[in-house]
Each structure stands twice: as structure tokens, then as C-alpha cells.
Amino acid sequence: MTAFRNTIVELTLIEICLLGVLVFCFVVQLYFTLFVHQKLASVSIEEPLPNGIRPLSVVICARNEAENLKTFLPAIMDQNYPDFEVIVVNDRSWDGTRIVLEEFAEKYEKLKVVTVADGGKFIAGKKFAVTMGIKAAKNDWLVFTDADCYPASPNWLLGMQQPPEDHKEILLGYSPYTRKRGLLNALIRFETFFTAVNYLSFALKGMPYMGVGRNMAYKKSLFFRNKGFAAHMHIPSGDDDLFVNAHATARNTAIRIHPDTQVWSLPKTSFAAYLRQKKRHFGAGKMYKGKHRFILTAQALIQFLFYMMLIAACFFKTLWYPAAGVFGLSILIRCFVYPKLLRRLNYPGLAWWFPVLDILLFIFLIFNGILSIFVKKAQWK
Incomplete structure (x- = not known):
């Protein structure tokens, strides 16, 4: 009993908040993965019609x-x-x-x-x-x-x-x-x-x-x-x-x-x-319409917070194992969905690089979003 008590770790309020936000982001992330993107992974692919019906x-x-x-x-x-x-x-x-x-x-x-x-x-x-x-x-x-x-x-x-x-x-x-x-x-x-x-x-x-x-x-x-x-x-x-x-x-x-x-x-x-x-x-x-901007912003914000909480957890020794567990579970679950989609959408070679590219894409989108705030001019060609 004494040995068991010695393994109990008390978390500070800051650590509880960091872990709570990380878990929340993980749950929302899984919603988009399993209840939105999974639909594309499981939908039957419709064959082209054999004949041209209308001009x-x-x-x-x-x-x-x-x-x-x-x-x-x-x-x-x-x-x-x-x-x-x-x-x-x-x-x-x-x-x-x-x-x-x-x-x-x-x-x-x-x-x-x-x-x-x-x-x-x-x-x-x-x-x-x-x-x-x-x-x-x-x-x-x-x-x-x-x-x-x-x-x-x-x-x-x-x-x-x-x-x-x-x-x-x-x-x-x-x-x-x-x-x-x-x-x-x-x-x-x-x-x-x-x-x-x-x-x-x-x-x-x-x-x-x-x-x-x-x-x-x-x-x-x-x-x-x-x-x-x-x-x-x-x-x-x-x-x-x-x-x-x-x-x-x-x-x-x-x-x-x-x-x-x-x-x-x-x-x-x-x-x-x-x-x-x-x-x-x-x-x-x-x-975009307001509801679309809200959903897309929420997606980007959740992804941003997820990685920020992971980085913040590195500064708290008591959060290393739970944060690593959440990150590992996130990658594991998403690896059941996105590599299949990569193959379905003609990018089979990227399936093996999914975890690395996921992080690099996050970094790029943050950089591009910041840059877009200061650079306004855009042309179609």
C-alpha cells in the first residue's frame, strides 16, 4: 500500500488545464477524423456513366x-x-x-x-x-x-x-x-x-x-x-x-x-x-458563409492548440507520459483513416510519411496564415 501511494502524482492546476485542453483537442480532432473524413474513406466510388447523356x-x-x-x-x-x-x-x-x-x-x-x-x-x-x-x-x-x-x-x-x-x-x-x-x-x-x-x-x-x-x-x-x-x-x-x-x-x-x-x-x-x-x-x-468559416476556423484552431499543448507539456515532467500517450493514440487512430484516403486519392507514396507531413503542414499553414495578414495583394496569374 505504501509503494502504491508513492506512485501517485499530484498535478498542479496549470498541469490539469494543459492536459484537459490537450484531451479536448484530441476528442474534437477524432470527431473530424471518424465522423467526417471517414465518410469519404468508406463511400462507394461511383463508376462513370457508360454513355454521354447530354451535351x-x-x-x-x-x-x-x-x-x-x-x-x-x-x-x-x-x-x-x-x-x-x-x-x-x-x-x-x-x-x-x-x-x-x-x-x-x-x-x-x-x-x-x-x-x-x-x-x-x-x-x-x-x-x-x-x-x-x-x-x-x-x-x-x-x-x-x-x-x-x-x-x-x-x-x-x-x-x-x-x-x-x-x-x-x-x-x-x-x-x-x-x-x-x-x-x-x-x-x-x-x-x-x-x-x-x-x-x-x-x-x-x-x-x-x-x-x-x-x-x-x-x-x-x-x-x-x-x-x-x-x-x-x-x-x-x-x-x-x-x-x-x-x-x-x-x-x-x-x-x-x-x-x-x-x-x-x-x-x-x-x-x-x-x-x-x-x-x-x-x-x-x-x-465564406459564417457557418463554414466557423467550422474551418475551429478545425485549424483545434489543430493549433493540440500541437501547442504537446509542446507545453514537454516543460512539465509529470505530463510527459500522458501527453505522449494522447499523441500516440491520435496518430494510431488517424493512421487507420488517412493512409487509406491517401491511396484512394492517388497519393499512395505519402501514406508512410503521414505523421511527419501532418506536423510539417501544420507549421506551414501557421506561417502562411501570418504572412497573409501582412501581404494583401493577390492576382490570378
Whole structure:
């Protein structure tokens, strides 16, 4: 009995508070893992429809994308779909994009080129170009991608076509980044993976809040019925996620993650370019609906507090073992969910690096959030 009493450790009020906050963050973290993200890990993957039911229009905005168009546009033009057109908006390019598009237009009857002339009044960036492309589309169903993207298969459009249910007006697709050597590329792909897991999982739960313009679709009638980008035309970014955030509902939105319906994209190759890209996304997020901002802020705050409490626990010898136990249990449980999702979303090579990349991503997001407070300027290209 005496020996047992000697092993009892009395915690101070500060230590109890630190451990309590750590456990609370762990519980909330598990909620997102097991009751939100697990839905994407367990949902059955819907096969693309075997035939094209209705005509559709692909919209691509390009600014100084001559080389990417040469490389990737043929894969879009040669899609296995019976009735579609491809609209490429040349947004004030000066690198030979016009010449490349003229050559493609002679080869492909389905290609329609829209040119945005240079001028001071076009201050809205990509949103103006997207609007011009939508206006030029002859079909109601619009599929969007970027000039530096290429579909994973010739059946991409079969998967991204309008669902048979007419009330489905928005399709959220998935666009992974190609693999390159280096830590930056691993970080970019891991961050893209978690972003996709989040928006696709919440869409499955009936609360869609964003999509990515590299691979998404919606009705032209939905766009004009809601006056396009008028509500956020003053924001340089957000032609994709802000539109979805404003108009997607549990009833009118579906997701597509089948490997054939994915669109691969070229990642940034420098840390500075990647930071500029993330600053644009950070600015658009401020315009999300209140409930979406609350949930996303809560996610980030819980992750921040979780790691801060772990660091703080290192300064209290009495908390070493319980803190290590909570951290180990967190990693163990999440390793049953996220590696499976990494393989499902075409990043199998990152599964083994999940714990390390999780910490590195946390550090990067904190750094990017602080930087975004002081750097306000953002452009679409």
C-alpha cells in the first residue's frame, strides 16, 4: 500500500488545464477524423456513366499558357464523349497563346476560342475570363479545368457529365498534383490531399462549402440565375470556391472521385510561387458563409492548440507520459483513416510519411496564415 501511494502524482492546476485542453483537442480532432473524413474513406466510388447523356461545354481560361496548351489540350479534345465543345478563353496573353489556339482551332472543330483584349477596365482578373467563357458556351452543363491540367483518362467527361437527377446542379471533382522529387512537392500534394478530403467529406455530409476550378462542373443556368460572380467580383480569387460556397446545397451537389474522373495538375516548383498561390486561397476564404468559416476556423484552431499543448507539456515532467500517450493514440487512430484516403486519392507514396507531413503542414499553414495578414495583394496569374 505504501509503494502504491508513492506512485501517485499530484498535478498542479496549470498541469490539469494543459492536459484537459490537450484531451479536448484530441476528442474534437477524432470527431473530424471518424465522423467526417471517414465518410469519404468508406463511400462507394461511383463508376462513370457508360454513355454521354447530354451535351456539355468545357471551359478553360488561359493566360500565357502556350506551352501547357500544346501539351495538355489534345487530351481534352480527344475525350471519349459524343457531344461536347471546348471553350478556351485567351485572357490577355503575350506568350504566343493566340497562335497556339489558332492552330488547334484549325485541327479541332469542337474548339471555340474567346479572346479577352487587354484593357484597364478588366480589373477582375480570372473571373471576367470565366464569365466570358460561360457566356460563349452553347450548352447548359459546364465542366471547368485549367490550362496546366490533364484528365486522368479519356473517360473524364463521362464521369463529370450532368447526373441523371436533374436537381443536381454542381459536381465537385478531385484534382491531384503530379509527383516530383523534393520535400516541397510532398508538402504541396499533402496539403492538396487534406483540402480535398475536407471539402469532399463535408459535401457527403450535406454541407458543401468549396470546390476547385481544376475539376468541377455546374449548370450555366445556375450561374446566371445567381448573377454569376457579382457578389464577390471585387475579390481577385474565388471563381471556383466562392461560387460553390454561395450556391451549393446538400440537394444540388454531388462528388466524383473515381480515378477516371480525376484531373492531374502541375504543382508549383518554388516555395515563393506556392506561397503566392496559397495567399490567393486564403483571401477567398474570408468570404465564406459564417457557418463554414466557423467550422474551418475551429478545425485549424483545434489543430493549433493540440500541437501547442504537446509542446507545453514537454516543460512539465509529470505530463510527459500522458501527453505522449494522447499523441500516440491520435496518430494510431488517424493512421487507420488517412493512409487509406491517401491511396484512394492517388497519393499512395505519402501514406508512410503521414505523421511527419501532418506536423510539417501544420507549421506551414501557421506561417502562411501570418504572412497573409501582412501581404494583401493577390492576382490570378
